Amino acid sequence: MSRVAVTVMPRQGVLDPQGQAVHGALERLGFSGVSDVRVGKRIEIEIDAPDPVEAAEEMCDRLLANALIEDYSVEPLS
Amino acid sequence: MTVAVVRFPGSLDHESAARAVRQAGGEPVEAWHADASLPPDTEAVVIPGGFSYGDHLRPGAIASRSAVMADVARHAERGGRVLGICNGFQVLCEAGLLPGALRTNAALSFVCRQVELEISDRSTQWTGGERGPERLSIPVKNHDGAWFGDPDRARVMLRYVDDPLGSTDRVAGVANDGGNVLGLMPHPEEACDPLLGSTDGRHLFAGLLGRAA
Numbered sequence: 001m002s003r004v005a006v007t008v009m010p011r012q013g014v015l016d017p018q019g020q021a022v023h024g025a026l027e028r029l030g031f032s033g034v035s036d037v038r039v040g041k042r043i044e045i046e047i048d049a050p051d052p053v054e055a056a057e058e059m060c061d062r063l064l065a066n067a068l069i070e071d072y073s074v075e076p077l078s
Numbered sequence: 079m080t081v082a083v084v085r086f087p088g089s090l091d092h093e094s095a096a097r098a099v100r101q102a103g104g105e106p107v108e109a110w111h112a113d114a115s116l117p118p119d120t121e122a123v124v125i126p127g128g129f130s131y132g133d134h135l136r137p138g139a140i141a142s143r144s145a146v147m148a149d150v151a152r153h154a155e156r157g158g159r160v161l162g163i164c165n166g167f168q169v170l171c172e173a174g175l176l177p178g179a180l181r182t183n184a185a186l187s188f189v190c191r192q193v194e195l196e197i198s199d200r201s202t203q204w205t206g207g208e209r210g211p212e213r214l215s216i217p218v219k220n221h222d223g224a225w226f227g228d229p230d231r232a233r234v235m236l237r238y239v240d241d242p243l244g245s246t247d248r249v250a251g252v253a254n255d256g257g258n259v260l261g262l263m264p265h266p267e268e269a270c271d272p273l274l275g276s277t278d279g280r281h282l283f284a285g286l287l288g289r290a291a
Contacts, residue, residue, distance in 0.1 A: 010181075014181065014226060015181070015184060015224075015244065017182050017183070017184055017185070017186045017244075018182065018186065020186075021186050062143075063135070063139065063140075063143060064135070066136055066139070066172070066179050068178070068179045068226065068227070069179045069181055069226055
């Protein structure tokens, strides 16, 4: 059994209002020097497959990410 | 005319959509997400609003991969009319039956208000053709309703006069190239009764049935 982590992020150029809201809140808390915040999601998957990363990439292409507005990356955990 | 109203876990507006279909002269029948096919004799399809599968992952993403959607795609390929409203619009975009994607509103808030729409393409039966109205007044109610896409590569049908969501080029509704599949974020089924302040939504349900309002 392997574990992989999928990170899905809004694509550059796609407005990320959630990131903007968090950015504003960080500035109000006094964190200076923050120039950009983007919010995405992380999906951890336990899978039994010969190539778990390739399997997760196919999952991203077919369901986990919308290529029009999101980019993804897959990282093996174990 | 038999109109399938597709219902997913988390659909909310299937009853008001069915009422609007009946008022337009159609016969609504429910299609369940797990059905392998649409009801027999289905001539048109409505995908209603709501929060299918709890909006998990992305609005419409999981519903678009459900069993019944394969038959909705076949119906659309045959030239059958499909009307997707709000979450139904999100489902049709996620299914690849309409161009673009719906993302979170620019203001990060749920927007619930009456909006004025310009009919950008008056060549179709959806809004009564050239003899139909030039504008519609219909409410929106959504959190993830900002259309993102390339308006030059989409058949833009409706635009907000004053866009409260932050959509690309004020797009409120798009059709497929053939014009038989239409999706929009505003809710025409909530604009069919004078008690609700506008009956402009009737044009779209008449268009679904292939006639003028």
